Amino acid sequence: MSKRIDAIDFNVYYSKFLAVEGVNISIEPKSVTAFIGPSGCGKTTFLRTLNRMHEVIPGARVEGKLLLDGDDIYAPGVDPVSVRSTIGMVFQRPNPFPTMSIRDNVLAGIRLNGKRISKGDADTIVEKSLRGANLWNEVKDRLEKPGSGLSGGQQQRLCIARSIAVEPDVILMDEPCSALDPISTLAIEDLINEMKDQYTVVIVTHNMQQAARVSDKTAFFNIAGTGKPGKLIEYAETSTIFSTPREKATEDYVSGRFG
Ligand SMILES: Nc1ncnc2c1ncn2[C@@H]1O[C@H](COP(=O)(O)OP(=O)(O)OP(=O)(O)O)[C@@H](O)[C@H]1O
Ligand SMILES: [Mg+2]
Numbered sequence: 001m002s003k004r005i006d007a008i009d010f011n012v013y014y015s016k017f018l019a020v021e022g023v024n025i026s027i028e029p030k031s032v033t034a035f036i037g038p039s040g041c042g043k044t045t046f047l048r049t050l051n052r053m054h055e056v057i058p059g060a061r062v063e064g065k066l067l068l069d070g071d072d073i074y075a076p077g078v079d080p081v082s083v084r085s086t087i088g089m090v091f092q093r094p095n096p097f098p099t100m101s102i103r104d105n106v107l108a109g110i111r112l113n114g115k116r117i118s119k120g121d122a123d124t125i126v127e128k129s130l131r132g133a134n135l136w137n138e139v140k141d142r143l144e145k146p147g148s149g150l151s152g153g154q155q156q157r158l159c160i161a162r163s164i165a166v167e168p169d170v171i172l173m174d175e176p177c178s179a180l181d182p183i184s185t186l187a188i189e190d191l192i193n194e195m196k197d198q199y200t201v202v203i204v205t206h207n208m209q210q211a212a213r214v215s216d217k218t219a220f221f222n223i224a225g226t227g228k229p230g231k232l233i234e235y236a237e238t239s240t241i242f243s244t245p246r247e248k249a250t251e252d253y254v255s256g257r258f259g
Contacts, residue, residue: 177210
């Protein structure tokens with residue numbers, strides 16, 4: 001089930017350093033939202049707060065509210081591990097477990113959540129997730145072979161299969177195509193397009209064409225200078241951000257004048 005995300009007056013710190021300041025954003029369910037902006041403006045930092053991955057760094061903390069369908073995921077008593085199974089994440093570098101089989105990679109998240117499943121159910125989940133990640137036909141005859149034997153693009157789709165196997169509500173992707181060739185990139189973009197029927201998808205990208213191709217809405221983050229916090233400058237329909245943005249900084253960025 002796809003869910004809505006609302007950040008309200010949200011600040012993100014690494015110890016005393018305020019890395020991201022004052023974010024207010026509503027991310028729609030069943031949509032793709034792109035985060036863009038120059039290096040160091042806090043895209044990864046903010047993305048990682050959305051499933052409580054940020055706080056695994058010593059001294060890292062947040063202020064403000066972060067609501068998933070109205071429920072604050074930072075409320076006292078909320079288990080970060082259960083948040084992470086509801087809100088999955090795909091990283092910049094494909095990171096399948098190298099010695100684990102393709103099949104076990106897909107099931108890794110489910111096992112991590114401590115769920116016991118029968119072999120029949122596991123087979124069903126493996127096929128469904130790999131089909132969902134557009135990888136099934138390429139790997140169905142070698143499910144017991146290690147995940148590291150796949151190409152980079154296949155490994156990234158395996159990581160997407162692993163993240164959808166747990167049936168999350170939201171999938172976060174941090175530059176998921178930056179290590180991939182153009183063909184694999186298009187395969188992932190097609191997949192992202194299909195995924196929005198079922199999930200809330202948030203993707204960080206440095207590729208303007210990619211943001212324009214895959215996202216419904218775009219959030220532009222910027223930073224005033226070194227040591228200053230990153231801020232959300234403008235958030236609107238992707239077509240608006242790329243054609244008639246409200247802010248000069250957005251226009252400069254999307255037209256390649258800086259960043
Ligand atoms: N573990 C950390 N400890 C302290 N500061 C950090 C840490 N990770 C990131 N930062 C700082 O937080 C700020 C935002 O970094 P972040 O990685 O979120 O930027 P980004 O927008 O994702 O950049 P890029 O486009 O290069 O990936 C930067 O000033 C960075 O140096
Ligand atoms: Mg980053």
